Structure formats: C-alpha cells, structure tokens
Amino acid sequence: MWARVTSIGLKGMEGYRVNVEVGTYVGNDSFKIVGLPDAAVKESKERIIAALSSLGYVLSGNKIIINLSPADQKKIGPMFDFPMAIGLLLSLHELEAVIPEDTGFLGALSLDGSVHPVEGLLPAVLAAKRQGIRKLYIPFDDHLPVLDFEGLEIIYISSLKDVIGHLAGQWVPSVFKKIEEESCYGDNRYLDFQQIIGHARAKCALEVAAAGEHHVLMTGPPGCGKSLLAESFPSILPPLTKEAQLEVLSLYQLSRNVYPQCHLPPYRNPHHSASGVAIIGGGQFPKPGEISLAHRGVLFLDEIGEFSKKTLDMLRQPLENGLITISRTHASITYPASFVLIAAMNPCPCGYAGSNTHYCTCSPKQIRSYQNRLSGPLRDRFDINLSLRCIDINDTTMARAGEPSKIVQERVKQARERQYDRYGKEVCNSRISYDVLLRASPLSGTQQSAIQQQAIKKNWSNRTQIKILRLARTISDLQASPYITDQSIYEAIKLNKV
Numbered sequence: 001m002w003a004r005v006t007s008i009g010l011k012g013m014e015g016y017r018v019n020v021e022v023g024t025y026v027g028n029d030s031f032k033i034v035g036l037p038d039a040a041v042k043e044s045k046e047r048i049i050a051a052l053s054s055l056g057y058v059l060s061g062n063k064i065i066i067n068l069s070p071a072d073q074k075k076i077g078p079m080f081d082f083p084m085a086i087g088l089l090l091s092l093h094e095l096e097a098v099i100p101e102d103t104g105f106l107g108a109l110s111l112d113g114s115v116h117p118v119e120g121l122l123p124a125v126l127a128a129k130r131q132g133i134r135k136l137y138i139p140f141d142d143h144l145p146v147l148d149f150e151g152l153e154i155i156y157i158s159s160l161k162d163v164i165g166h167l168a169g170q171w172v173p174s175v176f177k178k179i180e181e182e183s184c185y186g187d188n189r190y191l192d193f194q195q196i197i198g199h200a201r202a203k204c205a206l207e208v209a210a211a212g213e214h215h216v217l218m219t220g221p222p223g224c225g226k227s228l229l230a231e232s233f234p235s236i237l238p239p240l241t242k243e244a245q246l247e248v249l250s251l252y253q254l255s256r257n258v259y260p261q262c263h264l265p266p267y268r269n270p271h272h273s274a275s276g277v278a279i280i281g282g283g284q285f286p287k288p289g290e291i292s293l294a295h296r297g298v299l300f301l302d303e304i305g306e307f308s309k310k311t312l313d314m315l316r317q318p319l320e321n322g323l324i325t326i327s328r329t330h331a332s333i334t335y336p337a338s339f340v341l342i343a344a345m346n347p348c349p350c351g352y353a354g355s356n357t358h359y360c361t362c363s364p365k366q367i368r369s370y371q372n373r374l375s376g377p378l379r380d381r382f383d384i385n386l387s388l389r390c391i392d393i394n395d396t397t398m399a400r401a402g403e404p405s406k407i408v409q410e411r412v413k414q415a416r417e418r419q420y421d422r423y424g425k426e427v428c429n430s431r432i433s434y435d436v437l438l439r440a441s442p443l444s445g446t447q448q449s450a451i452q453q454q455a456i457k458k459n460w461s462n463r464t465q466i467k468i469l470r471l472a473r474t475i476s477d478l479q480a481s482p483y484i485t486d487q488s489i490y491e492a493i494k495l496n497k498v
Contacts, residue, residue: 001025003090006104007083008124008131009068009075012286012326012333013250015127019069020080022087027063033084035068037075044081050111051085051160057094064088074331076285079118082107082137085160086167097167102134105163113160117141123250128152137163143258144249189260190235190267194404196228198391203229205384205495207408210236211415212429212474215319215341215381217304220388221358222351226344229388230300231267233342235405237297238413239263241426244296247336251295255288265297272306279307280314286326286333291318294339304343305373312378315341319381322431338431343382345374357390383430383467385497415477429470429477437466441473441484451489468492 002023009018031045049059066084068075083105089095106124107115117139128136129152140156147154157163193203202218206229209216218226240248240263248266252259259266270279270290281289291299301307318324322338348367352358362370420426422440429437443451455465471492472484479488 001091003087004101005083005087005090005099006101006133007080008104008106008128008133009073010077010120010124010127010254011073011331012335013123013254014334015124015131016070016073017131017133018073018075018080018083020083020087021067021069022084022091023065023067024088024091025063025065026061029060029062031059031064031066033066033068035066035071035075036073037068038077040078041068041075041080044078044084044109047078047081047109047111048085048088051081051109051113052088054111054113055160055164057089057092059088059092062092064091077118077120078108079106079120079124081109082115082160082163085109086163089164095164095167099167100134102132104128104133104136105138106136107139107157109160115139115157115159115163117143119256120250120254122147122246122253125152125154126246126250137166143253145245189264190405191228191232192235192405193232193408194402196225196232196402199225199229199388200402202386202388203402203408205386206233207236207412208471208474208478208495209233209340209342209384210408210412211478212383212419212470213338213340214383214430214471214474216343216384216386217379217382218342218344218386218388219347220344220386221346221355221390224388224390226388227300227302230269230298230302230342230344232405233300233340234265234267234298236408236412237265237340238409238416240265240296248296251288251292251335255293257293266294267298267300268294269300269302272301272303274307274311276308276311276314279311280318280326281324281335282326282328284328286328286331286335288335289324291315291324291337291339292335295336297339299339299341301341301343303345305345305370309373309375312373313375316377316381319378341382346370380461380463383471384495387497411478414480415474418477418480419474429473432470434466434469437469437473441476443469443484447484447486447489450486454493464496468496471495 004019004021007018007020008015033042033045086105106121108118110116121141122144125147129149135153137155137157220226245263249259268290277283279290281287281292318337319341323334324337325332325334347353348360348362349370350361353360353362353367416428419428423432451465472488475488475491476484
C-alpha cells in the first residue's frame with residue numbers, strides 16, 4: 001500500500017536527493033502532500049489526478065498521503081509531479097515494476113498525461129549524477145543539448161504512458177533530436193579585435209587579462225573606445241569546455257533566461273540603473289544575478305562610477321572568491337560567479353579631465369568625489385589599470401589592420417594551458433593562492449630585492465605586490481617562459497600603474 005521513488009530537489013545550483021514516499025489507504029477521498037511543499041508542489045495533486053484520469057486510472061475511494069523527504073527542506077516547483085505520479089501508480093499496484101533507488105524521475109505533468117521540462121532541469125540532472133543516480137527519466141528540452149554522461153543513463157520521455165510502457169518491459173524509443181552545436185568560430189557574435197582602430201597598448205593589456213583572468217579598469221574621455229574594447233574582449237577568450245557550458249546553461253535556466261547553444265563565453269553588460277538584486281542576485285526565492293550569468297565569461301560595467309556605491313561594494317566577495325552567497329530567512333544559497341570584470345569610467349563628471357581637445361568644467365572637489373565612488377578595496381581588486389585617449393582615425397599609422405581575434409585567442413589558449421599544467425587544475429594566475437604561485441614560480445634573489453625596494457619606495461600594499469607577481473607570471477606565460485622574467489615584472493608594474 002505504499003511505494004517510494006527517487007527525485008532531485010534544488011537549492012540554488014546544489015541538488016539533493018528527494019525520496020517521494022506514497023501511501024494509499026482505504027477511506028474517504030483525500031489527497032495530502034507533506035514535506036514543506038510550496039504552492040506549485042501543493043497544486044501537483046490536481047495535475048496528478050487529471051493526468052491519471054486521462055489514462056483511465058481511478059483514484060476515488062482512497063486516502064492518499066505523499067511525503068517528500070527530507071521533510072525539513074523546502075520543495076519548490078512542479079518537477080515532483082512526475083515522480084509523485086509514478087509512486088502513486090506503484091502504491092495502487094496499477095504499475096507492477098521494481099524501481100531501484102538509483103533510478104530518478106524529473107518533470108512536470110500536463111492534464112493529458114504528457115511530461116514537460118521544468119525550470120532548473122539541467123542543474124537537477126547534474127545534481128542527480130553527483131548524487132549517484134544511475135538512470136534518470138526526464139522530458140526532452142529543445143533548449144538543452146543532448147546530455148550524455150558516463151555512469152548516468154538518461155531516458156527521454158514525452159508522457160506517463162511512455163514511462164509505464166518502458167517500466168513494464170516494453171521498449172519505448174527515446175524522444176530526442178540532435179541539436180547542431182554552433183561553432184565558436186563559425187558564428188562569432190562578438191566584435192573582432194581587428195575591427196578596432198589603434199589602441200595597440202590596450203589590446204596587449206586585454207590579452208594579458210584574458211590569459212590570466214585579470215580584472216581591468218579603463219579610464220578615458222567619452223568616445224575614446226572603452227566600450228568597443230570591452231565588447232571585443234570575449235572574442236579572444238578560449239571556447240567553453242563541455243563542463244563550463246553546462247554550468248552556464250544551468251545558471252541561465254535558473255534565471256529563466258535562454259542562452260544560445262554555442263561554446264562562446266557569456267558577456268553581460270547591465271545598465272548602471274540596475275538594482276543590487278539584479279546585479280548580485282536574490283529575491284524572495286533567490287535567483288542568479290548578472291554576476292552569475294557572467295560566470296565563465298565577462299561582466300562589463302560601463303560608467304561604473306554611476307552604479308550605486310552599495311552595489312559596487314557587494315562585488316568584493318565574488319571578485320575574491322568566484323562565488324556569491326545569498327542568505328534569506330528560509331535558505332542560504334550559493335551561486336558560482338567566476339568572471340572577468342571589465343569596468344569603464346570617465347576621469348571626471350564631465351569626462352574631459354586631462355583632455356587636449358575639450359575644456360574640463362569640473363572642480364578638483366568634484367573630480368575627487370567622482371573618483372571616490374569606487375572604494376579603495378574595490379579599486380584594489382583591479383589588476384590592470386588603463387588610461388585611454390581618443391584615436392585620430394585619419395592617422396595612417398592607426399588605420400593599419402591589427403591582429404584578428406583568432407590569432408590572439410590561440411595565444412591566450414596556450415597561455416592558459418601552461419597555467420593548467422603548472423597548477424594541476426583549471427585555474428588561472430589571478431585566482432591562484434600566493435603561496436602556490438611562488439612555489440610553482442619562485443623569484444630569484446635579485447627579483448625579490450628589486451620588488452622589496454620598489455614596495456618600500458612607493459608604499460605598496462601586500463595586495464599590490466601580489467597583483468604584480470600574478471601579472472608578471474601571466475606575461476611570462478604568454479611569452480612561453482617557464483620562469484617569471486625581469487621584463488615581465490617591469491611590464492606588470494606599468495599595467496598596474498602603481
């Protein structure tokens with residue numbers, strides 16, 4: 001009179017196993033779902049009754065209790081419709097099958113018995129693999145690639161009837177179609193480096209930033225090319241790996257956004273009027289924000305000085321840890337937020353401080369107040385500081401075509417592979433700990449002495465010294481040098497502008 005099947009619950013990107021326990025007893029007609037269900041889960045009983053009735057099953061004369069265990073975790077969304085219906089059929093002996101505990105079910109029911117995708121289907125599938133599920137029944141989703149994992153058999157279904165037939169021993173062909181994956185090179189929707197006139201030094205700096213995942217702050221007057229450089233930056237980043245692509249797709253699913261089926265890293269450019277919740281993430285039931293949607297890619301904050309100070313200071317934790325933790329009364333949820341931050345700002349409120357072509361109308365106090373919109377701790381997290389000037393497009397030396405993004409991207413890819421080999425995992429120089437950095441690339445006595453002298457002379461903080469060493473290590477990787485060179489240290493100091 002009772003049965004149990006397995007499903008997956010989500011807590012942000014993290015998933016946990018949910019045991020759907022169904023008990024049916026002779027008595028007055030009743031249907032109760034317990035285990036901290038939200039409104040969508042409570043409404044499942046109506047969908048289940050209608051779906052089973054459409055297949056000819058009668059539930060009258062039964063007292064039905066469904067427990068979603070663990071009972072102390074909030075259950076959100078309609079993804080439990082499908083496993084509850086299967087458990088109910090098993091409990092009523094309408095379905096005679098032995099379902100192992102390592103077989104899971106995910107999906108929402110329609111009134112006609114069809115099974116449909118739900119929000120968070122992909123992160124739930126990834127969580128099922130981590131939880132040791134060996135077989136998973138899910139509906140096919142056109143917006144997701146065909147999933148193929150070692151150790152996890154995924155069976156695509158379209159209705160309860162398909163599943164009942166399959167569990168009864170009748171083969172039901174998998175309902176899916178192959179999605180053609182777009183090539184990162186064949187359909188590059190990002191601006192190419194070659195299309196930007198001049199700014200050779202800035203392009204070199206962005207190449208270093210891409211190779212080591214260093215954050216960049218660009219300062220310059222309006223129209224000097226800050227936005228163009230930022231928009232072209234993703235074109236020199238290596239294509240996403242399969243694992244990274246699934247991570248990005250999972251975050252977009254949870255935020256109810258659609259991400260194109262390609263290997264290109266994401267690029268997010270929120271307006272400065274966006275709220276802190278939109279940038280960081282949150283809400284009553286926390287959703288990923290812009291920093292999580294930029295995971296594995298680029299977050300561009302144009303006119304960063306116009307963002308609220310509170311919002312900017314909230315960026316400090318994810319810039320340091322690559323994660324954002326959102327705490328609410330009912331839950332504390334962590335989303336990945338490992339991105340390269342490209343920020344642009346004017347030197348003053350009018351934008352023309354230090355310009356040779358326009359007169360600045362700002363007072364020293366206004367300029368100082370404008371620059372102070374970026375707090376010291378946040379400004380200190382930018383490894384590269386670029387000061388840009390307007391380019392004369394009539395200058396013939398500037399009109400020459402630069403390198404295309406493909407060539408730069410290949411150098412960046414090779415530099416990253418050197419870092420992965422050196423550290424034994426997919427981590428770049430900007431995110432590696434200081435002790436590991438020095439252990440893998442020790443400085444010579446002469447280099448240590450020179451850096452110490454400069455630190456004392458210019459009053460560098462410890463963070464500044466570490467930033468310079470990380471930049472120097474990335475520059476050396478681009479030059480295929482196994483050691484940190486003297487020249488790379490000198491160039492790193494210039495890029496950091498200390």
